[in-house]
Amino acid sequence: xxxxxxxxxxxxxxxxxxxxxxxxxxxxxxxxxxxxxxxxxxxxxxxxxxxxxxxxxxxxxxxxxxxxxxxxxxxxxxxxxxxxxxxxxxxxxxxxxxxxxxxxxxxxxxxxxxxxxxxxxxxxxxxxxxxxxxxxxxxxxxxxxxxxxxxxxxxxxxxxxxxxxxxxxxxxxxxxxxxxxxxxxxxxxxxxxxxxxxxxxxxxxxxxxxxxxxxxxxxxxxxxxxxxxxxxxxxxxxxxxxxxxxxxxxxxxxxxxxxxxxxxxxxxxxxxxxxxxxxx
Amino acid sequence: xxxxxxxxxxxxxxxxxxxxxxxxxxxxxxxxxxxxxxxxxxxxxxxxxxxxxxxxxxxxxxxxxxxxxxxxxxxxxxxxxxxxxxxxxxxxxxxxxxxxxxxxxxxxxxxxxxxxxxxxxxxxxxxxxxxxxxxxxxxxxxxxxxxxxxxxxxxxxxxxxxxxxxxxxxxxxxxxxxxxxxxxxxxxxxxxxxxxxxxxxxxxxxxxxxxxxxxxxxxxxxxxxxxxxxxxxxxxxxxxxxxxxxxxxxxxxxxxxxxxxxxxxxxxxxxxxxxxxxxxxxxxxx
Amino acid sequence: xxxxxxxxxxxxxxxxxxxxxxxxxxxxxxxxxxxxxxxxxxxxxxxxxxxxxxxxxxxxxxxxxxxxxxxxxxxxxxxxxxxxxxxxxxxxxxxxxxxxxxxxxxxxxxxxxxxxxxxxxxxxxxxxxxxxxxxxxxxxxxxxxxxxxxxxxxxxxxxxxxxxxxxxxxxxxxxxxxxxxxxxxxxxxxxxxxxxxxxxxxxxxxxxxxxxxxxxxxxxxxxxxxxxxxxxxxxxxxxxxxxxxxxxxxxxxxxxxxxxxxxxxxxxxxxxxxxxxxxxxxxxxxxxxxxxxxxxxxxxxxxxxxxxxxxxxxxxxxxxxxxxxxxxxxxxxx
Numbered sequence: 097x098x099x100x101x102x103x104x105x106x107x108x109x110x111x112x113x114x115x116x117x118x119x120x121x122x123x124x125x126x127x128x129x130x131x132x133x134x135x136x137x138x139x140x141x142x143x144x145x146x147x148x149x150x151x152x153x154x155x156x157x158x159x160x161x162x163x164x165x166x167x168x169x170x171x172x173x174x175x176x177x178x179x180x181x182x183x184x185x186x187x188x189x190x191x192x193x194x195x196x197x198x199x200x201x202x203x204x205x206x207x208x209x210x211x212x213x214x215x216x217x218x219x220x221x222x223x224x225x226x227x228x229x230x231x232x233x234x235x236x237x238x239x240x241x242x243x244x245x246x247x248x249x250x251x252x253x254x255x256x257x258x259x260x261x262x263x264x265x266x267x268x269x270x271x272x273x274x275x276x277x278x279x280x281x282x283x284x285x286x287x288x289x290x291x292x293x294x295x296x297x298x299x300x301x302x303x304x305x306x307x308x309x310x311x312x313x314x315x316x317x318x319x320x321x322x323x324x325x326x327x328x329x330x331x332x333x334x335x336x337x338x339x340x341x342x343x344x345x346x347x348x349x350x351x352x353x354x355x356x357x358x359x360x361x362x363x364x365x366x367x368x369x370x371x372x373x374x375x376x
Numbered sequence: 377x378x379x380x381x382x383x384x385x386x387x388x389x390x391x392x393x394x395x396x397x398x399x400x401x402x403x404x405x406x407x408x409x410x411x412x413x414x415x416x417x418x419x420x421x422x423x424x425x426x427x428x429x430x431x432x433x434x435x436x437x438x439x440x441x442x443x444x445x446x447x448x449x450x451x452x453x454x455x456x457x458x459x460x461x462x463x464x465x466x467x468x469x470x471x472x473x474x475x476x477x478x479x480x481x482x483x484x485x486x487x488x489x490x491x492x493x494x495x496x497x498x499x500x501x502x503x504x505x506x507x508x509x510x511x512x513x514x515x516x517x518x519x520x521x522x523x524x525x526x527x528x529x530x531x532x533x534x535x536x537x538x539x540x541x542x543x544x545x546x547x548x549x550x551x552x553x554x555x556x557x558x559x560x561x562x563x564x565x566x567x568x569x570x571x572x573x574x575x576x577x578x579x580x581x582x583x584x585x586x587x588x589x590x591x592x593x594x595x596x597x598x599x600x601x602x603x604x605x606x607x608x609x610x611x612x613x614x615x616x617x618x619x620x621x622x623x624x625x626x627x628x629x630x631x632x633x634x635x636x637x638x639x640x641x642x643x644x645x646x647x648x649x650x651x652x653x654x655x656x657x658x659x660x661x662x
Numbered sequence: 663x664x665x666x667x668x669x670x671x672x673x674x675x676x677x678x679x680x681x682x683x684x685x686x687x688x689x690x691x692x693x694x695x696x697x698x699x700x701x702x703x704x705x706x707x708x709x710x711x712x713x714x715x716x717x718x719x720x721x722x723x724x725x726x727x728x729x730x731x732x733x734x735x736x737x738x739x740x741x742x743x744x745x746x747x748x749x750x751x752x753x754x755x756x757x758x759x760x761x762x763x764x765x766x767x768x769x770x771x772x773x774x775x776x777x778x779x780x781x782x783x784x785x786x787x788x789x790x791x792x793x794x795x796x797x798x799x800x801x802x803x804x805x806x807x808x809x810x811x812x813x814x815x816x817x818x819x820x821x822x823x824x825x826x827x828x829x830x831x832x833x834x835x836x837x838x839x840x841x842x843x844x845x846x847x848x849x850x851x852x853x854x855x856x857x858x859x860x861x862x863x864x865x866x867x868x869x870x871x872x873x874x875x876x877x878x879x880x881x882x883x884x885x886x887x888x889x890x891x892x893x894x895x896x897x898x899x900x901x902x903x904x905x906x907x908x909x910x911x912x913x914x915x916x917x918x919x920x921x922x923x924x925x926x927x928x929x930x931x932x933x934x935x936x937x938x939x940x941x942x943x944x945x946x947x948x949x950x951x952x953x954x955x956x957x958x959x960x961x962x963x964x965x966x967x968x969x970x971x972x973x974x975x976x977x978x979x980x981x982x983x984x985x986x987x988x989x990x991x992x993x994x995x996x
Contacts, residue, residue: 153889177892184886190747191882191937201880205892210879210940237937253883257891545836547851579693580720580851585712601770603843604836607851612719616712 101164103129103260103291105150105180110159112145112315119145120156121315127308129260132287134306134323135295138336141312143295144185147263150293151182163261177205181259185266185295187250192239195249199224202256221256227282228252229275243270251279255286262286264294268301280305299340303327303349311335323349333357399506402456404448404471405464406433407487407632411501412462413439414635415511422456435628435636450474462504488634491558494518497634517638525562525641534566538589538651541568542625545594545604547578555633563644564652565590580607587616590651592644594627620654623647670941673934677948681729684955688725689717692962723854728955730857731849731917734864734909736950737943739924741871741906742794744878744939745899746802748810749929750987753910754921754973754980756810757817758793762907762914763844764824765789771832783863787911793817794903807988846973847918849958856916863912868947870905874898875940882939920973922980923950929987 105127112120119142127133135143148154150161152168161168163180171179181202189198196214199221203213213221225231228248238246247270254262264283268276276298283292284305293310296302302309303323311319311326313335319326327349332340339355400422403409409428412421413436426447427433428440446452448468453461458480463472465486472482483504488494498515505511540560543549550556551572560567568588569578593608607613625643629636690698694716701717704710735753742751742758753759765785768774774781800813825844829837877898880888889895913920927949928942935941957975964970 148886151890153886173889173894174892177890180890182886182890184884184890187883187887189882190884191932191939193882193937197936197938198882201883201887201891204876204880209876210938250883546839581693581696581716584716584720585694585696587712601773601775601832602836603840609855610719610851610853611855612715612853615710615715615719 101166104162104164105261105291105293106162106165107150108159110146110149110161111157112142112149112154113157118315120149122159123312123315123317124159125310125317125320127291127293129289129291130287131291131308132284132306133291133293133308133310134302135293135310135312136297136299136302137312137318140314141335142315143312144265145315146312147182147265147293147295148184151180151263152176153182174205174208177257177259179259180261180263181254181257183250183254183262183264183267187253189238189246192237194234195230195236195238195241195252196221196225196234198238198249199252199256202253205257205259220258224252224256227255229278244272244275247271248275248279251282255282259290261291262293264292266295266297269297276301299327299332299351300349303351304347327351400457400459401462401505402446402453402458402460403428403462404446404453404468405462405485405487407634408462408464408485408501409440410434410436410632410635412505415501415508415514416505417508418443420505422458423453431628433628433631435626435639437628450478453480454478460504487632488555490555491522491562493555494634494637501634514638521638521641522562525564525645529562529564532564537564537566538648539568540565540590540592540647540651541578541583541588542592542630543578543608544575544630545602547580547607548575549578550575556630559633559640559644563641564648565644580610580613584612584616587621589654590621590623590647591617592623592625592647594625594630621651623650673945674948677945677952681948681952681955684952684959685725685729688728688955688959688962689721691959692716692721719853720851723852723857724849724958725955726857727849727852727860727917728958729951730860730864731913731920732923732950732952732954733947734860734867734913734950735920735923735954736927736946736948737868737871738906738909739950740928740939740942740946741874741878741902742924743928744881744942745902746798746810747881747884748807749932750807750810750925750984752922752925753790753906754919754923754976755818755925755984756793756797756814757819757821758790758797758906758910759914759919759921760818760821760825760845761793762786762790762911763919764821764828765911766915767825767828767832767844771829779859783859783908783912783915786915787863787907789821790911790914791903791907793821794907798899798903811988842971844914844918846971846977847914847920848961848971848973849917852916860912860916863915864909867905867908867910867912870901871909872905872943874902874905875943877902878939878943918971918973920954920976922976922984923953925987926976926980926983927953929983 108124110120110123111118123146135146137143145154149156152161152171155169163171163176168176197210200210200213200217202224203217203220204210207213207217222231225234228251230245230248230252233241233245233249238249241249251267254264262283267283268279271279280301283294286292306323309321309323309326310317311331318335319331324344327342329340329342332338332351337357338353339357341352341354343350399420401412401416401420402423403412404425406425406427409424412424413428421443423444423446424440426445428445429437431437444456448471450471453475461472461475461480461482463482463484465484476482485500486497488497495515498511498518502508502511541549542556542560549569551567551569551574553573554575557567557570569576629640629643633640696713696716698717701713704714705718739752742753743749765788766782769781769785774785796817797813801810822845826841829841877888877893880891880893885895928946931945931949932942935945958972961970961972961975
């Protein structure tokens with residue numbers, strides 16, 4: 097919006113260590129406008145760490161992140177926030193704000209004040225509320241919402257930022273199927289002009305909506321490609337340790353987890369099926 | 377009146393000692409300390425309290441240097457092998473009870489609460505200390521001084537006497553019934569705080585509205601910060617009572633009246649004379 | 663939207679009117695009967711009189727200090743709660759006021775005030791900053807109520823004990839009473855000199871706190887989200903902590919530590935602020951001024967002769983409140 101250079105998010109050789117533990121190991125990829133990227137991997141794979149590093153909240157131990165070709169730490173925080181927004185995995189509100197006020201928090205990078213956002217940007221907030229299908233909750237306080245309703249309100253908060261890049265950490269985990277589809281569709285629409293990277297656990301939805309999948313395991317980027325390229329039975333077996341049936345249809349890919357695998361069942365070769373780990 | 381009984385008992389208690397050996401006196405009360413330091417032979421004093429060398433609390437602090445100081449603990453006192461342990465009427469209860477139980481001679485000396493008690497107190501101390509001549513002379517001076525003041529006061533109508541307020545730390549002032557009140561009256565004042573019984577807090581607003589002719593404060597206020605004296609810096613008080621109407625009394629005099637009663641009375645009489653002059657010259661009539 | 667704005671303005675207006683009323687009452691009522699009009703006309707005419715002195719030199723500084731100190735404590739309480747995301751945070755309860763008292767005691771009783779008037783509030787500010795920093799380091803990351811309260815208990819006792827130690831070393835004959843002042847607080851017999859110390863310090867502190875109102879709003883959703891909304895946490899927190907330290911330190915330096923104001927006021931006014939931490943700041947300042955002024959009026963009239971300490975009254979109101987919050991709190995204890 098404020099920048100004339102084309103939208104891009106690029107990282108290379110990212111490492112993030114806490115003590116002796118490496119949470120990110122040599123992660124690198126580039127993304128631009130028009131992409132809806134699904135970030136998948138088992139619990140503890142490093143998805144949240146990667147998103148927080150990309151959002152500039154955590155400085156990497158090594159490597160760099162470039163936002164619109166400018167190094168992330170060089171961005172003034174407020175300008176960065178206007179370009180890149182994050183929906184954190186945990187955003188439990190400490191106070192019983194109204195839903196409208198919570199969504200208005202997304203306007204802080206632009207207005208610098210909640211009162212100003214509420215007073216002057218009512219239309220934009222209404223749009224975000226409607227988009228996340230929570231307009232009917234607008235005057236409720238957030239402590240009266242169910243988990244799913246709260247997550248949608250938080251999505252509306254993300255939408256209200258109207259940043260070019262959205263990083264969403266498990267945006268649909270607590271939602272019912274209808275709203276899962278609804279939010280995924282919204283993210284996809286956003287990705288037509290912007291860039292969306294979402295950490296997801298629902299592989300079928302990831303396969304259906306995302307046009308690119310990043311598969312992570314133990315801090316490493318294992319595979320990067322289209323859903324068909326990444327979501328193979330071998331990859332799922334090695335990374336998730338499940339026997340899964342991957343069905344390809346006209347709609348896309350659907351994945352059905354069938355049984356957990358024991359150590360002896362796991363494929364022996366490590367990178368034989370990772371022809372797609374190629375950056376772009 | 378004069379009785380040598382305690383002295384005889386004392387000698388009996390220390391039969392094994394040579395008769396030239398001094399009595400071993402231990403005081404566990406600051407005011408008794410002062411009496412000892414002033415009137416007892418130094419060799420007779422085995423121990424005084426640890427307040428005794430604090431110049432803010434005792435005018436005889438310098439005399440206490442070099443003497444054993446106790447904190448009123450039995451385990452400190454026993455090694456001193458005291459002949460007599462002297463205590464006030466109320467303080468050091470546990471210690472004195474235990475010492476009595478252990479067979480030590482404990483003497484409780486009630487401290488004066490009224491001017492009328494002072495004479496009895498001086499007599500009692502004289503008895504315990506073996507009738508030192510200095511103490512007898514001191515008592516004589518006091519009786520004469522008192523009588524002279526009473527005669528002088530009878531000449532002056534009550535309304536002609538200046539009103540004085542003795543303002544202690546934390547703006548507490550002595551009211552009716554206190555020894556300090558009687559002392560003010562004896563010195564020729566009316567007590568500003570006579571309406572209130574005992575010691576009570578003085579309200580700044582009342583003080584500003586009806587200021588006394590003289591405000592008597594203790595000099596400890598000068599060198600050490602304390603909230604207790606902070607009110608003396610208050611602009612409203614300074615506006616109501618000019619600096620020439622503030623008199624300073626060494627704080628260590630008032631802590632124990634009996635050993636300092638003549639000095640106290642003289643100091644107050646001097647202040648009274650100065651304020652009475654001020655009234656006649658300055659024409660400030662209240 | 664406009665109704666909301668009107669509603670807020672009405673609330674500010676209402677609180678301000680009550681505040682002015684209380685101010686008028688505290689100038690009118692006192693230990694002695696004095697006509698405020700007589701005092702005013704004496705002041706106008708330039709006459710020196712007892713009524714003028716009582717109203718302008720005794721009652722006015724006391725009332726002004728109640729307003730300044732109360733506003734600082736109220737806003738600091740709201741800011742600490744927002745910063746720690748915990749409604750039980752409060753400068754008095756968590757030892758921040760005791761830290762300020764320690765700073766003040768050291769300068770006053772060891773003669774450092776001779777270096778200039780600034781030394782006293784500066785030392786009080788340093789004291790409260792140290793305590794704040796310790797609280798933040800101990801409990802800032804944890805959402806646990808228990809950790810916060812235990813840290814507060816420990817710091818409060820520590821700084822209270824250090825005040826006692828400092829007063830003992832100061833060889834002050836009245837140490838016992840003075841410890842009570844520093845830990846319970848009082849506005850008795852304060853003068854304009856004290857106002858001149860507290861006013862700039864507290865106002866600067868409150869301005870610093872208020873300038874960070876948007877960050878406190880953003881913190882509603884946690885550190886990560888607040889940072890992602892364009893706030894640099896280090897700078898924002900440093901300014902907030904400095905602001906709280908100034909507002910608390912300036913007040914404690916002249917009035918001792920008055921507890922629970924920063925707890926009661928933000929809690930009562932939070933619904934009025936629609937639970938928005940930023941909006942709560944100014945309301946809490948007004949409310950704190952009201953509470954301390956009211957409590958001081960109570961103190962002055964309960965017993966003229968033996969004045970109760972102000973902190974005793976606020977603790978009598980605040981401690982049951984604290985327990986109530988602890989019991990009804992929806993958050994986990996551990």
